[in-house]
Amino acid sequence: MTVQTPIYLDNHATTAVDPRVLAAMLPTFTKVYGNAASRNHSFGWEAEKLIETAREQIARLLGASAKEIVFTSGATESSNLAIKGAARFYQGKGKHLVTSRIEHKATLDSCRALEVEGFEVTYLTPDKDGLHSAEQVGAALRKDTILVSLMAANNEIGTLNPIEEIGRVTRERGVLFHCDAVQALGKIPFDVEKANVDLASVSGHKLYGPKGVGALYVRRKPRVRLTPIIDGGGHERGMRSGTLNVPGIVGLGAACEIAQRELPEEMQRLTALRDRLLAKLRAAVPEVHVNGSMAHRLPGNLNVSFAYVEGEAMLMSINREVACSSGSACTSASLEPSYVLRALGVGDDLAHSSIRFGLGRFNTEEEIDHVAALVAASVTRLRAMSPLWEMVQEGVDLKSVQWTPH
Amino acid sequence: MAYSDKVIEHYERPRNVGSFDKADPSVGTGLVGAPACGDVMKLQLRINDAGVIEDAKFKTFGCGSAIASSSLVTEWVKGKSIDDAGKIRNRDIAEELSLPPVKIHCSVLAEDAVKAAIFDYRLKKGLLSDDDVLASVGHVRPAGAEDVELSPEDIGVFTEEAKAEKLLDYHRAHGRVVDADLTRVTGARAAADQVRARYRLTLKEVA
Numbered sequence: 001m002t003v004q005t006p007i008y009l010d011n012h013a014t015t016a017v018d019p020r021v022l023a024a025m026l027p028t029f030t031k032v033y034g035n036a037a038s039r040n041h042s043f044g045w046e047a048e049k050l051i052e053t054a055r056e057q058i059a060r061l062l063g064a065s066a067k068e069i070v071f072t073s074g075a076t077e078s079s080n081l082a083i084k085g086a087a088r089f090y091q092g093k094g095k096h097l098v099t100s101r102i103e104h105k106a107t108l109d110s111c112r113a114l115e116v117e118g119f120e121v122t123y124l125t126p127d128k129d130g131l132h133s134a135e136q137v138g139a140a141l142r143k144d145t146i147l148v149s150l151m152a153a154n155n156e157i158g159t160l161n162p163i164e165e166i167g168r169v170t171r172e173r174g175v176l177f178h179c180d181a182v183q184a185l186g187k188i189p190f191d192v193e194k195a196n197v198d199l200a201s202v203s204g205h206k207l208y209g210p211k212g213v214g215a216l217y218v219r220r221k222p223r224v225r226l227t228p229i230i231d232g233g234g235h236e237r238g239m240r241s242g243t244l245n246v247p248g249i250v251g252l253g254a255a256c257e258i259a260q261r262e263l264p265e266e267m268q269r270l271t272a273l274r275d276r277l278l279a280k281l282r283a284a285v286p287e288v289h290v291n292g293s294m295a296h297r298l299p300g301n302l303n304v305s306f307a308y309v310e311g312e313a314m315l316m317s318i319n320r321e322v323a324c325s326s327g328s329a330c331t332s333a334s335l336e337p338s339y340v341l342r343a344l345g346v347g348d349d350l351a352h353s354s355i356r357f358g359l360g361r362f363n364t365e366e367e368i369d370h371v372a373a374l375v376a377a378s379v380t381r382l383r384a385m386s387p388l389w390e391m392v393q394e395g396v397d398l399k400s401v402q403w404t405p406h
Numbered sequence: 407m408a409y410s411d412k413v414i415e416h417y418e419r420p421r422n423v424g425s426f427d428k429a430d431p432s433v434g435t436g437l438v439g440a441p442a443c444g445d446v447m448k449l450q451l452r453i454n455d456a457g458v459i460e461d462a463k464f465k466t467f468g469c470g471s472a473i474a475s476s477s478l479v480t481e482w483v484k485g486k487s488i489d490d491a492g493k494i495r496n497r498d499i500a501e502e503l504s505l506p507p508v509k510i511h512c513s514v515l516a517e518d519a520v521k522a523a524i525f526d527y528r529l530k531k532g533l534l535s536d537d538d539v540l541a542s543v544g545h546v547r548p549a550g551a552e553d554v555e556l557s558p559e560d561i562g563v564f565t566e567e568a569k570a571e572k573l574l575d576y577h578r579a580h581g582r583v584v585d586a587d588l589t590r591v592t593g594a595r596a597a598a599d600q601v602r603a604r605y606r607l608t609l610k611e612v613a
Contacts, residue, residue, distance in 0.1 A: 310444055312469040316409070316417060337444065349441035385423045385473070387448035387465040388441060403440030 003370045005321040011206075011300055011360030012155050012183060013325060017251065018208035018361070024254035025210065028247040036244045037235060047246050054253025061256040062181075062200065062217055063191035070216045070236045071249050075182045075203035076106040077229075078216040079149075081240065082178045082199040083110040085226030086147050087119055090176070094144030100124045100132055100151075101343040104180055106201075107149050124150075129293035130157050130344050134165035138173070147176045152184035152195075156327060156340040156356060157292030158301025160188065167196030176224060181217075182206050186259030187298055188267065192217055198224045204248060208361060209255030213248030216240075262361075270299035270359050277302055277357060277368050284376030285383075291327075291341055291354055300359035303327070305350040306375075308389040309382040314355060317378040322371050327354035349388075349398075409470055410504035416474035421481050424463040426450045434527025436519040445472045445512065449519035451483060451491070453527050459483045459491055464519075471509040475499050475516035488524045 008016070028050065036051045038044025055066040062069075072078045087097060099111055101123045111121045122140045126132055137148060148170050153160050163179055170177040178199040184190045185200075186207035192200055200217035204210050218224050218239065232241025259266075282288050287307040306314065311326030318324075327338030337351035346354075355375075359368070383389040388398060409417070425448075426433045432452055439446040445468035452461040462480040466473045478499060483491040499505075499513035527533075 308467060310468050310472075313417070313473060316414075316470040347442070348444075352441070352444035385420060385465050386467045387437065387446050388467045390425065390448075390465055398441060403442070403446070 003364075003366050005370075006319075007322045007363070007367045007371055009322055009324040009357045009359060009363065009367075009371060011358035011363075012158075012356065013358065014205045014211065015208045015360055016362060017205075017210055018255060018258060020258055021209055021251045021254045025247045025251040028250050032246070034246075036246055037233070047244075050246060050250050051244055054249045057253035057257045057260075058202065058215055059217075061186065061190075061260045062202070063193045064217050065220070068192075068217055068220050070218055070239045071244055071252075072214045072216055072240055073212060073242075073245070074214040075104075075180065075201045075206075076214075077240075078201035078203075078214045079104070079106040079178070079180055080110050081216055081226060081229050082201060082218075083107060083147065083149055084114060084229055085239070086176055086178065086199065086224065087114050088117075088227040089225050090146045091119070094142075094146045095119045096122070096142050096145040097147045097149065098122045098124065098137065098140045098145060098175075099149040100126060102126055102130065102154055102156075102340045103149065103151055104155055104182070107151070107180055111149070126159075126343055128345050129296070130154060130159035130291070130340075131293055131296060132161050132166070134162060134169045137166050138169045141169075141173050141175055145173075145175050147178060149178040149180070151180035151182075152190055153181075153188065153298045153301075154292070154340065155183050156338060157303045157344070158183070158298035159292040160184070160296040160298065162296075163195045163197065167194075170198075171196040183298060186256065186263065187270075187300065189263070192219070202252075204252040204255060207255050207259050210248050210251040213245050213252050215252065266361060267299045270363075273359050273363060273365065273368050274300060274302050274357075276365070277359070277372055278304070280369065280372035281376060284372065285379045289350060291344065291346055291350075302357040302359070304355055304357075305346070305353040306355065306379045307350060307353055308386045308392065309353055309379050311353050311355055313382055314353075314375070314378055317381070318371075318374050321374055324358065325356050327351055327356065412503050413470055413474040413505070416477040416503070417470040420464075420473055420477040422461075422463050422477065423465065425465060426452055426461075426463055431530055432527075434523040434525070434530065436522025436524075436526060438518045438522050439468070439515050441467065444468060445515055447472065447476050447515050447519045449476060449479065449516075449523045451488075451520075451523045451527060453488060457488050459486050459488060468512065468515075469509070471503065471505055471512040472515065474503055475505075475512045476519065478502060479516045479520055483520060488527070491520055492524050494520055 032046045032050060034043025034047040036044060036047040052066065055069045058069050059066045072081065095118060097111060097114065097119060099107055099121060115121055124132055124136060124140060132150060150161050150166060152163050167177050176198045177196060179195065179197045181190050181200045182203045183206060185202055198219045202215040202217065204213040218226065226239055228239055228241065230241050235241050235244065281304065285306065289305040289307060291303040291305060315324065315326050327341050337348055338354065341351040341354055391398060428435050432454065434451045434453060436449045447468070448465045450463045451459050454460050462483050464476040464480050466476045479494060482494060494517060496513040496517040499516050500510050505513055
């Protein structure tokens, strides 16, 4: 049997739009194209009806009510609005925030921007498995702490924070809890009530919806208030001005409804595929190191380091047939390996050797088998030309070598 | 990142991958780079008594551009005298492979690897005169040593302690040393929180 290539295994970066989502979106381009804010004709009313349906669909997946959903242009905007909006509104209560070193850049850079405004931020370091504990969060809270921002699932290593336990602590201490749920939503159960989450960032294109649309869950009981970051016509209860992206929002809603229905089965299927990939890789080549906790991990995530092989070189040999990404410095202009892996204490050498596989709804067992064989062959070929692999085979301890950093 | 066709070609069909016996007196070995930086090159040259490079082999841990740079230099050095090989410049490598600015360091590493291999060969053969030693310090990079002030008794500034010690041994073997100390003199920012250490080897004549 032949497998169609290239195979897409970069589902943490983005996902394909589910054909069912696309079908739901299509009428909004040519038939229901009204502005949802137009109050005095049927085009506007029809659009508004679709928006409200989507709001319900998204809220249901989150365990929230429709009135708690604010539409945005994507999760980067959602996190900016949540963090900056809450910090600026509540700064009278205190000016301290808590987050983690392995958060998404949208969170980290929002925090950095607030530091410039005079806020103080504590950046928690995860344990070697990439996890934070509720105790660790509790210990970082101060009298002037107003917000904790921690993600449900990490976008690089797929690790899952114990958000229900963290939410108990923040609720008890009267601190707001913002959760970047981008990678988790639709992939694992995520419920804002169970986790006592006050603000949650959501993205459309990570769960088989379209790009350019996202949402922010904003708790109503007890009410969370935000200072808007975009001013204008006062849409979305004044929290986010701007004409609503009707096609995007309809797509996001449809994507959430499908995710909710299929989540239990998809979780099982992706976990099995992911475990199959790891088992095949380990059977084929030695020294495969998993980055981050295997027990607390997204079903579709596998982040591994193939020691003594540089990540980008690996991708180069497989990227005609497989799309995935590397934490190697060489994939970025910065020449620095993944800050997430470094925060876990993964050595720079192994960080340079990391590959992230992101499995998704449309991957098949045949594809996984094909990828495993291809990757194993590439690792074997590159190790044969790796001076480090040769030295290790000769019994040299690489740590004892005096290298010339450049 | 999009690679040039030449990089892809060398990456897919690398020339002269492999190793020679390090202990062979006609073989010079250069090992440059660091795993933490994501690039390590090992380049070996087999050199005849006339000082001509008869064969070359490499092994590289690094991205496609690093592999291509090392593969390319193994082709270029063959048949060259060690003096001519030592004149290969990273700019020529970068140009030939159309390396983008962020990959220029790969070509620098390949140039360093050639120089390090030649140095190792000459050290082994006892071919280093005092002037050679001083000149060869170049390959262990007094370049980039702008921030270090060299005094007359300094023999070199090294990024690698082992190399400094090797030189020291050489001088000892030739009865020149005497009283030497190896001091870590300065740190320059490499990447983020990485400190690049330099060692200054000081030789003092004993009366």
